[in-house]
Amino acid sequence: MQTSKITRIAVVVLVLLFLVLSVISCSTHTHVHNHSAPSGKKIPPGQAKKMNGDKSAKAYAPGQQKKR
Template sequence: MKNLKCISILVLMALFIASCGVHRVHTNAKGDIPPGQMKKITGEKSAKKYAPGQQKKKY
Protein backbone atom coordinates (compact mmCIF):
# COMPACT_ATOMS: atom_id res chain seq x y z
CA MET A 1 0.00 0.00 0.00
CA LYS A 2 2.86 2.35 0.83
CA ASN A 3 4.53 1.61 -2.52
CA LEU A 4 1.30 2.30 -4.41
CA LYS A 5 0.91 5.66 -2.68
CA CYS A 6 4.53 6.59 -3.43
CA ILE A 7 4.21 5.60 -7.09
CA SER A 8 0.97 7.54 -7.52
CA ILE A 9 2.57 10.64 -6.01
CA LEU A 10 5.53 10.32 -8.39
CA VAL A 11 3.20 9.94 -11.38
CA LEU A 12 1.22 13.02 -10.36
CA MET A 13 4.42 15.02 -9.91
CA ALA A 14 5.61 13.94 -13.38
CA LEU A 15 2.28 15.02 -14.90
CA PHE A 16 2.46 18.42 -13.22
CA ILE A 17 6.01 18.99 -14.43
CA ALA A 18 5.22 17.83 -17.97
CA SER A 19 2.20 20.13 -18.23
CA CYS A 20 4.22 23.27 -17.51
CA GLY A 21 5.34 23.86 -21.10
CA VAL A 22 5.61 27.31 -22.63
CA HIS A 23 4.06 27.77 -26.05
CA ARG A 24 5.06 30.81 -28.08
CA VAL A 25 3.03 32.15 -30.95
CA HIS A 26 4.90 34.21 -33.52
CA THR A 27 2.88 37.10 -34.85
CA ASN A 28 3.78 39.97 -37.10
CA ALA A 29 1.19 42.46 -35.89
CA LYS A 30 3.50 45.48 -35.72
CA GLY A 31 5.31 44.68 -38.95
CA ASP A 32 8.72 44.85 -37.31
CA ILE A 33 9.85 41.54 -38.84
CA PRO A 34 10.05 41.17 -42.63
CA PRO A 35 7.75 38.50 -44.12
CA GLY A 36 10.72 36.36 -45.19
CA GLN A 37 12.15 36.26 -41.69
CA MET A 38 8.73 35.39 -40.21
CA LYS A 39 8.51 32.57 -42.75
CA LYS A 40 11.83 31.19 -41.51
CA ILE A 41 10.76 31.43 -37.87
CA THR A 42 7.46 29.62 -38.39
CA GLY A 43 8.80 27.12 -40.93
CA GLU A 44 6.21 27.97 -43.59
CA LYS A 45 6.95 27.45 -47.26
CA SER A 46 5.48 30.79 -48.33
CA ALA A 47 5.81 34.30 -46.91
CA LYS A 48 2.50 35.34 -48.49
CA LYS A 49 0.65 34.84 -45.19
CA TYR A 50 2.88 37.43 -43.47
CA ALA A 51 3.06 40.09 -46.19
CA PRO A 52 0.66 42.98 -45.45
CA GLY A 53 -0.08 43.57 -49.14
CA GLN A 54 -1.23 39.96 -49.57
CA GLN A 55 -3.86 40.02 -46.80
CA LYS A 56 -7.52 39.99 -47.80
CA LYS A 57 -9.61 42.79 -46.43
CA LYS A 58 -12.27 41.67 -43.95
CA TYR A 59 -15.44 43.72 -43.93
Protein backbone atom coordinates (compact mmCIF):
# COMPACT_ATOMS: atom_id res chain seq x y z
CA MET A 1 0.00 0.00 0.00
CA GLN A 2 2.79 2.42 0.91
CA THR A 3 4.80 1.76 -2.27
CA SER A 4 1.68 2.37 -4.34
CA LYS A 5 1.35 5.90 -2.90
CA ILE A 6 5.03 6.61 -3.44
CA THR A 7 4.84 5.34 -7.03
CA ARG A 8 1.76 7.46 -7.73
CA ILE A 9 3.43 10.56 -6.25
CA ALA A 10 6.59 9.88 -8.29
CA VAL A 11 4.56 9.60 -11.51
CA VAL A 12 2.74 12.87 -10.78
CA VAL A 13 6.03 14.63 -10.01
CA LEU A 14 7.62 13.31 -13.23
CA VAL A 15 4.62 14.39 -15.34
CA LEU A 16 4.67 17.87 -13.79
CA LEU A 17 8.43 18.11 -14.32
CA PHE A 18 7.98 17.12 -17.97
CA LEU A 19 5.27 19.75 -18.46
CA VAL A 20 7.33 22.48 -16.80
CA LEU A 21 10.40 21.65 -18.90
CA SER A 22 8.29 21.58 -22.06
CA VAL A 23 6.91 25.05 -21.39
CA ILE A 24 10.29 26.48 -20.41
CA SER A 25 11.97 25.17 -23.55
CA CYS A 26 9.52 26.99 -25.86
CA SER A 27 10.99 29.99 -27.60
CA THR A 28 9.79 32.58 -30.05
CA HIS A 29 11.67 34.12 -32.94
CA THR A 30 11.13 37.62 -34.21
CA HIS A 31 12.06 38.28 -37.81
CA VAL A 32 13.04 41.80 -38.74
CA HIS A 33 12.57 42.71 -42.37
CA ASN A 34 15.00 45.21 -43.81
CA HIS A 35 13.06 47.37 -46.26
CA SER A 36 16.01 49.08 -47.85
CA ALA A 37 16.35 49.51 -51.56
CA PRO A 38 18.53 46.94 -53.30
CA SER A 39 21.95 48.23 -54.38
CA GLY A 40 21.27 51.82 -53.29
CA LYS A 41 18.46 52.54 -55.76
CA LYS A 42 15.74 54.98 -54.78
CA ILE A 43 12.38 53.51 -53.87
CA PRO A 44 9.36 54.86 -55.77
CA PRO A 45 7.06 56.97 -53.59
CA GLY A 46 4.23 54.44 -53.85
CA GLN A 47 6.43 51.62 -52.57
CA ALA A 48 7.78 53.75 -49.70
CA LYS A 49 4.19 54.57 -48.79
CA LYS A 50 3.26 50.88 -48.70
CA MET A 51 6.28 49.93 -46.58
CA ASN A 52 5.44 52.59 -44.00
CA GLY A 53 1.70 51.95 -44.06
CA ASP A 54 0.74 55.50 -44.98
CA LYS A 55 -2.32 56.43 -47.04
CA SER A 56 -0.63 59.04 -49.22
CA ALA A 57 2.62 58.90 -51.21
CA LYS A 58 2.88 62.69 -51.27
CA ALA A 59 5.39 62.78 -48.40
CA TYR A 60 7.72 60.44 -50.30
CA ALA A 61 7.64 62.16 -53.69
CA PRO A 62 10.77 64.26 -54.35
CA GLY A 63 8.78 67.12 -55.88
CA GLN A 64 6.61 67.37 -52.78
CA GLN A 65 9.44 67.70 -50.25
CA LYS A 66 9.70 71.01 -48.42
CA LYS A 67 13.08 72.70 -48.35
CA ARG A 68 14.24 73.71 -44.86
